[in-house]
Amino acid sequence: MSSLQFHSVLLEISNQLSGEQLKDLKYLCGDMIGKGKMEKITTGTQLFQVLTERTKLGPDKLDYLSQLLKEIKRPDLSNKLECFESQSGYTDNQxxxxxxxxxxxxxxxxxxxxxxxxxxxxxxxxxxxxxxxxxxxxxxxxxxxxxxxxxxxxxxxxxxxxxxxxxxxxxxxxxxxxxxxxxxxxxxxxxxxxx
CATH class of the missing domain: 1.10.533.10 (Death Domain, Fas)
Incomplete structure (x- = not known):
């Protein structure tokens, strides 16, 4: 599964987050990101970029974000990630x-x-x-x-x-x-x- 497809899924998830849900996600990630950087994050894609930089997120590392999405009561978005995972490299070796x-x-x-x-x-x-x-x-x-x-x-x-x-x-x-x-x-x- 290409990097483009991975980022496309993240963009789709970001676009479906309300402002309040983004705020909740940022709160849950607070300890890891730091207040200064946290205040600059205004979109889901920016948050996902930081999680990627912190090695908490990647095409083969979706558990952390999936759990966060469940915590903010968005199991539908968590399912999108799981669908991506099941279609990614994991299926090549089945x-x-x-x-x-x-x-x-x-x-x-x-x-x-x-x-x-x-x-x-x-x-x-x-x-x-x-x-x-x-x-x-x-x-x-x-x-x-x-x-x-x-x-x-x-x-x-x-x-x-x-x-x-x-x-x-x-x-x-x-x-x-x-x-x-x-x-x-x-x-x-x-x-x-x-x-």
């Missing part, structure tokens, strides 16, 4: 479409069934404690989003190597056998529909 469809289906089943013991699954998928803490901070009150984020991070880390059978094995390793069975059933049902 399994084939058929496996991606299976992973998407497995993700939906796991999100509905894993619950509070999601960290156990994360460890079984070899995600670091730092990554798990970061995921927990991003979605403190939404368990389903936490599990979805966990699986997204795992898929990113595995790239083209991400396979549904690895998810099922990790579920079984955690003794989440009922969820593993539900994933298998959903995949078999989807397979039957395609035949």
């Amino acid at each position: 399994p084939e479409q058929k496996e991606r469809d299976k992973l998407d289906l497995a993700t939906n089943v796991i999100v509905e069934n894993v619950g509070r013991r999601w960290r156990k699954l994360g460890r079984s998928l070899n995600l670091s404690e730092v990554k798990l803490d970061s995921i927990a901070r991003r979605h403190p009150d939404d368990l389903e989003e936490t599990v979805r984020e966990l699986l997204k991070e795992w898929r990113k880390s595995r790239g083209a190597e991400a396979q549904t059978q690895d998810l099922i094995k990790a579920l079984r390793d955690c003794q989440f056998n009922l969820t593993a069975d539900k994933v298998k059933e959903a995949l078999e049902a989807a397979n039957t529909e395609q035949d």
